[in-house]
Amino acid sequence: MMKRGRSWSGRERHCMYLHLGADDEGKVKRFANVSAISGMDYPEDGRSLCLVDWDHDGDLDFWISNRTAPQLRFLRNDAPRAGRFLSLRLEGRKGNRDAIGARVEVVVPGRRNAIVKTVRAGDGYLAQSSKALVFGLGEFTGEVAVTIRWPGGAIQEVPSLSADAHYQLIEGSRPLRWERPASDLVLEPGALSPGLPSDTVRVPMVTLLKVPSMEYQEMSGRSAKVPTAGRFTLLNLWASWCAPCLSELEDFKEGFEDLKQAGVDIVALALDGVGNDTGDPSDAKKRAAQMALPFTAGMANEKILTILERLHVRLTPMELDLVIPLSLLIDEKGRLAVLYKGAPGVEQILADLEHSSLNRWERLIRSAGLGGESLEKVNPAVGLAADQLEVSQRFQFAQDMWQGKWLSAAEVQFRDTLAVTPDFAEAANNLGLVHATAGDHAKAVVAYRKALSLREGFPAGHMNLGLSLEALGQLPEAQGSLQRALTLNPALPKANDALGLLHAKRGELSAAKGYFEKETEVNPDFAEGFNHLGLINLSLNDAASALDPLRKAVALDSRNADAFNNLGLAYKRLGLVKEAGQSFQTCVKVSPRYVPGLINLGVFHIDTGNLAAAEQCLLQALKLQPSSQQARRFLSRVRAMGGQK
Numbered sequence: 001m002m003k004r005g006r007s008w009s010g011r012e013r014h015c016m017y018l019h020l021g022a023d024d025e026g027k028v029k030r031f032a033n034v035s036a037i038s039g040m041d042y043p044e045d046g047r048s049l050c051l052v053d054w055d056h057d058g059d060l061d062f063w064i065s066n067r068t069a070p071q072l073r074f075l076r077n078d079a080p081r082a083g084r085f086l087s088l089r090l091e092g093r094k095g096n097r098d099a100i101g102a103r104v105e106v107v108v109p110g111r112r113n114a115i116v117k118t119v120r121a122g123d124g125y126l127a128q129s130s131k132a133l134v135f136g137l138g139e140f141t142g143e144v145a146v147t148i149r150w151p152g153g154a155i156q157e158v159p160s161l162s163a164d165a166h167y168q169l170i171e172g173s174r175p176l177r178w179e180r181p182a183s184d185l186v187l188e189p190g191a192l193s194p195g196l197p198s199d200t201v202r203v204p205m206v207t208l209l210k211v212p213s214m215e216y217q218e219m220s221g222r223s224a225k226v227p228t229a230g231r232f233t234l235l236n237l238w239a240s241w242c243a244p245c246l247s248e249l250e251d252f253k254e255g256f257e258d259l260k261q262a263g264v265d266i267v268a269l270a271l272d273g274v275g276n277d278t279g280d281p282s283d284a285k286k287r288a289a290q291m292a293l294p295f296t297a298g299m300a301n302e303k304i305l306t307i308l309e310r311l312h313v314r315l316t317p318m319e320l321d322l323v324i325p326l327s328l329l330i331d332e333k334g335r336l337a338v339l340y341k342g343a344p345g346v347e348q349i350l351a352d353l354e355h356s357s358l359n360r361w362e363r364l365i366r367s368a369g370l371g372g373e374s375l376e377k378v379n380p381a382v383g384l385a386a387d388q389l390e391v392s393q394r395f396q397f398a399q400d401m402w403q404g405k406w407l408s409a410a411e412v413q414f415r416d417t418l419a420v421t422p423d424f425a426e427a428a429n430n431l432g433l434v435h436a437t438a439g440d441h442a443k444a445v446v447a448y449r450k451a452l453s454l455r456e457g458f459p460a461g462h463m464n465l466g467l468s469l470e471a472l473g474q475l476p477e478a479q480g481s482l483q484r485a486l487t488l489n490p491a492l493p494k495a496n497d498a499l500g501l502l503h504a505k506r507g508e509l510s511a512a513k514g515y516f517e518k519e520t521e522v523n524p525d526f527a528e529g530f531n532h533l534g535l536i537n538l539s540l541n542d543a544a545s546a547l548d549p550l551r552k553a554v555a556l557d558s559r560n561a562d563a564f565n566n567l568g569l570a571y572k573r574l575g576l577v578k579e580a581g582q583s584f585q586t587c588v589k590v591s592p593r594y595v596p597g598l599i600n601l602g603v604f605h606i607d608t609g610n611l612a613a614a615e616q617c618l619l620q621a622l623k624l625q626p627s628s629q630q631a632r633r634f635l636s637r638v639r640a641m642g643g644q645k
Contacts, residue, residue, distance in 0.1 A: 012043070013035060013041040013042065013043050014035065014040050014041050014042050014044065014046050014064070015033065015035045015041070016033075016034050016035045016038040016040055016041075017031035017032065017033055017034065018031060018032045018033075018034045019031055020032055026112070026113055038079075039075070040062065040064075040075050042073070044064075044066040044068055044070075044073075045066055045067040045068045046064055046065070046066050046067075047065050047066060047067055047125060047126060048063075048064070048065040048124065048125055048126045048127035049062060049063075049064055049124055049127055050062070050063040050064075050123070050124075050127050050128060050129045050130070051123070051129040051130065052129060052130035052132075053087060053130065053132065053134050054074070054076065054187075055076065056087075056166065056180040058084070058085035058087065058134065058164060059077040059079070059085070059134075060077060060134060061074070061075060061076050061077045062074070062075040062077070063075075065126070065127075069368065074187060076187075083136055083137055083138040083139050083140075084136075084137040084138065084139065084140055084141060084163040084164050085134055085135060085136055085137060085163065085164060086106060086134070086135045086137060086144060086146075086161060086163060086164075086165065086167075087132055087133070087134045087135075087165070087166040087167065088104060088132065088133045088135075088146070088166075088167050088168075088169055089131065089132040089133075089166070089167070089168050089169070089178070090102050090104070090119055090131075090133070090148065090169050090170075090171070091168065091169070091170045091171065092150060092151060092152065092171050093152075093170065093171040093172060094150065094152035094153075094154060094171060094172075095150055095151030095152035095153075095171070096151055098119070098121070098131060099119050099131070099150065099151060099171070100119055100120065100121045100131075100151065101118065101119065101151040102118065102119045102148055102149065102150055102151055103116065103117075103118050103148070103149040104116070104117050104118070104119075104133055104146065104147070104148050104149075105146070105147045105149075106135045106137075106144050106145070106146055107144060107145040107146075107147075108137055108138075108140050108144050109140070109142065109144070110140070114147075115135050115136075117133045117135065119131050119133065132166075137163050140163060141163055141164075142163065143160040143161060143162055143163070144160070144161055144163065145157070145158065145159050145160065145161075146158040146161055148169065148171075150171050152171075154171065154172070156169075156171065156172065158175055161175060165177055166178040166179070166180070200340070200341065200342030200343060200344055201340070201341040201342060202338065202339075202340055202344055202348065203315075203316060203338065203339040203340075203341075203367070204337070204338050204352065204355050204363060204366045204367045205315055205335075205336055205337055205338065205339070205355075205356075205363065205367070206360060206363045206364050206367050206390075207315060207389075207390045207393045207394070208331070208333075208335035208336065208337065208356055208363075209311065209314070209315060209335060209336055209393065209394060209397055209413070209416075210333070210334045210335050210336075210412055210413065210416060211227055211235075211307075211311065211328070211330050211334055211335070211336050212307055212401060212406060212408075212409030212412070212413075213225050213226075213227070213408070213409070214226055214303065214304045214307060215303075216267075216269055216298045216299060216300060216301060216304060217298055217299050217301075218296060218297070218298040219284075219285050219288050219289070219297050219298055219299070224296070224298065226267045226269075227267075227330040227334050228265045228267075229334065230332055231263050231264070231265050231332055232262070232263050232264040232265065232329065232330065232331055232332060232353060233264070233265050233266075233267060233328075233329075233330040234252075234259065234264050234265070234266045234267070234327055234328070234329055234330075234349060235267050235269070235327065235328040235330060236248070236249070236252070236266065236267070236268040236269070236325065236326070236327045236328075237268075237269055237270075237271055237300060237308075237322070237324050237325065237326040237327070238268055238269070238270055238271070238284075238324055238325055239270055239271045239272050239277060239279055239284065239324055240270065240272050240279060240280075240283040240284045240286075240287040241272075241279055241283070242324050242325065244324075244325055244342070244343060245324055245325040246287070246291070247343065248325045248327075248343040249268060249291060249293065250291070251343060251345065251346060252266055252268070252293075252295065252346070253291065253293055253294060253295075254346075255346030256294045256295055258346060258350065259346060259349065259350070262350055262353060263332070263353075264349070264350075264353070265295070265296070266295035266296065267295070267296045267297075267298065268288075268293065268295065268296070268297045268298075269297075269298050269299060269300040269304065270284030270285075270287075270288070270297070270298070270299055270300060271300050271305070271324060272284040272299075274299075274300050274301060274302060274305055275302065275305050281299055284299065285299075303406075305322075306404065307401075307404075307406065307409070308322060308326075308328070309321075309322055310397065310400040310401075310404070311336065311397065312339070314393050314396055314397040314400070315336065315339070315393065316339070323341055325340075325341075325342060325343055326339075326340065326341055327339075327340040327344070327349075328340075329349060329352055329353075329355075331353075331356040331357075333356075335356055337352065337353075337355045337356040338352045338355055359377075360376065360386060360390075361374035361376040361377045361386075362374075364376070364386075387420065387421070390420060391417060391420050391421045391424065394413060394416055394417040394420065395413075395414075395417050395424070395426070395427055395430075397413050398410055398413030398414045398416075398417055398427070398430065399430070401413055402414075402430065402433065402434055402437070405437070407434050407437060407438045410430075410434045411431065411434050411435075414427050414428075414430055414431040414434060415431065418431070423454050424454075425451045425452075425454040425455040425458055425461065426451070428447050428448075428450040428451035428454060429447070429448060429451040429458065429460060429461045429464060431447040432444040432445070432446075432447030432448040432451065432461075432464055432465075432468070433464060435447060436464070436467070436468050436471075441468040441469075441471040441472050442472065444464070444468040445465060445468050445469060445472070448461055448464050448465035448468065449465065452465065457488055458488075459485045459486075459488040459489035459492045459495070460485070460492070462481045462482070462484045462485035462488065463481070463482060463485040463492060463494070463495045463498065465481045466478045466479070466480075466481030466482035466485065466498060467482075467498055469481060470498070470502055475502060475505075475506070478502060479499065479502055482495055482498050482499045482502065483499070486499070490522070491522040491523075492522075493522070493523045493526065494519070494523065494526065494529075496515045496516070496518040496519035496522065496523075496529075497515070497516065497519040497523075497526070497528065497529050497532060499515045500512040500513070500514075500515030500516040500519065500532060500536070501532065503515065504532075504536060504539070509536055509539055509540055510540070512536050513533070513536045513537070513540065516529060516532045516533035516536055517533060519532075519533075520533055520549065520552075525556060526556075527552075527553045527554075527556035527557035527560055527563065528553070528557075528560070528563075530549040530550065530552040530553035530556065530563075531549070531550065531553040531560060531562060531563040531566060533546075533549040534546040534547070534548075534549040534550035534553060534563070534566055534567070534570065535550075535566050537549070537570075538566060538569060538570060538573070543569075543570045543573035543574050544574065546566070546570040547567070547570050547571075547574075550563055550566050550567040550570055551567065553566075553567075554567060554586075558590070559590050559591075560590075561587045561588075561590050561591035561594040561597055562587075562594070562596075564583050564584070564586045564587035564590065564597070565583070565584065565587045565594070565596050565597045565600060567583045568580045568581075568582075568583030568584040568587065568597075568600055568604075569600065571583060572600075572604075577604075577607065577608070580604060581601075581604045581608065584597060584600045584601040584604050585601060587600075587601070588601050588617070592620075593624055595621045595624050595625045595628060595631070598617045598618070598620050598621040598624070598631075599617070599618065599621050599628070599630055599631050599634065601617045602614045602615075602616075602617035602618040602621065602631070602634055602635075602638075603634060605617065606634065606637065606638060606641070611638050611641060611642050614634075614638050615635065615638050615639070615642075618631050618634055618635040618638065619635065622635065
């Protein structure tokens with residue numbers, strides 16, 4: 001809930017209700033909401049409330065704890081005096097010393113009912129109010145009678161106690177009047193910081209993640225990249241229709257020289273027409289020209305928007321959408337230092353240039369917006385916990401970049417993760433996956449072996465090493481790694497499939513079939529495993545056994561063109577011509593550029609006498625793959641059958 005911007009109790013203000021008295025039968029008439037005039041209606045996520053006569057003036061003051069900052073707030077009751085009081089602190093002798101459970105009745109002459117209070121251990125949610133009992137006496141100024149029912153069972157009566165006084169009552173003893181001793185310990189009123197305007201959010205970073213290099217187009221159409229190496233970069237997102245954005249650009253224009261002298265390059269990228277924005281990019285270009293911006297202006301794109309969204313999610317506690325105007329202060333090392341939602345002003349940006357040079361615990365205090373000390377400064381255990389959190393953020397962002405196929409950015413993030421935690425086997429393994437995805441299997445092997453040196457019993461690491469060794473043609477070593485992976489985890493997804501492919505490549509079809517069968521058992525939702533099992537049965541001239549796994553493959557993945565093509569071949573070998581044609585047609589429909597499917601569909605049309613359709617399929621196959629001798633041979637056959645040269 002919190003990650004999506006919600007709260008357990010919403011953005012509700014604290015409430016205070018005033019009891020307006022009781023009717024003749026002692027029933028409450030009603031309560032009045034006096035939250036605003038009480039001065040306690042702070043918009044905080046409050047949790048615990050403790051009542052105590054802190055300054056011993058006879059009225060109750062409040063200590064409030066909040067889930068959000070400030071986590072502790074003291075509210076002194078300085079309301080105009082409404083009446084007299086009696087304060088009693090009890091001390092047990094036969095029961096518990098704190099007199100927990102003692103019930104006290106105060107009888108005020110002229111009142112119909114006694115005032116009753118009980119000493120409690122725990123008062124509300126996660127709270128313990130003062131055990132001193134404070135009774136409001138209204139305007140009564142005389143003496144009152146008190147009856148105490150002690151936890152041990154004894155009943156003690158005190159016939160008269162004066163109003164406006166504090167007493168200590170020890171079980172079985174006479175009351176002792178108590179006066180507050182003199183003390184230098186005084187709570188000074190705290191000054192509330194006005195902070196940034198309500199429409200501006202400033203988020204200083206604790207973890208400094210490198211911002212991936214992002215390519216954009218300047219308004220002139222020339223390609224450029226951001227951030228700038230060796231200088232601060234203020235990356236601003238705006239749109240031509242956004243009035244606050246245009247106002248902020250004017251502020252940047254006015255403060256351009258100050259920012260430039262401080263080593264800050266400004267890059268303002270328009271979001272018109274990007275993502276869900278319905279604006280016209282030409283409007284942004286016209287607006288930038290009209291404003292005569294002295295700094296770089298350009299157009300954002302989907303990739304930039306996606307990268308910044310992922311960066312935002314990893315570094316802020318709530319998964320909220322990006323809003324504009326949005327600015328990112330990126331330091332000279334390419335790390336995001338501060339995120340601004342709204343217009344912070346040039347002075348604030350200049351003041352934030354030092355943020356990324358601070359120690360992590362100093363950045364934490366700056367980010368929290370509170371005073372005090374960070375435990376990381378003095379406690380190594382807290383520092384280790386902070387390291388783990390930082391590593392998690394870096395690793396997750398690296399995963400985001402890899403899954404988005406931004407391989408160079410992913411490599412940087414995984415390397416940064418390993419720089420913080422060199423013994424992080426998953427990060428080393430995933431760095432290998434980045435290299436393998438880029439086709440650099442030699443580098444991938446180095447990364448996988450690093451991961452396995454950190455954790456030898458890492459099944460996925462052994463499997464990935466085997467796949468890259470196979471890609472490098474080192475088949476015996478590849479087989480050893482894959483078998484080691486299965487020894488560690490016999491149900492490891494895709495490991496049996498990889499060994500099956502390796503044996504098939506060697507021509508060991510029966511062994512391959514066994515591995516593919518095992519893969520479909522341990523990984524029943526893996527469409528490609530069923531496709532490979534069907535294909536190996538075709539290779540073993542067992543088309544009947546190929547049908548079921550191939551049907552399962554296309555049922556699991558309706559976009560698997562290769563599986564549809566293989567299913568068509570199985571139907572064809574079994575003499576099921578109509579079903580074969582349907583499979584080949586579906587194959588070409590889901591993947592119009594899949595050459596084997598085009599050729600087989602062309603052959604199907606030849607067999608069924610539709611030469612024009614056959615020629616069209618084969619010509620398309622040759623267009624996509626001009627070197628295909630098979631397509632050329634069948635095309636010659638079609639033209640010979642049709643009398644063409």
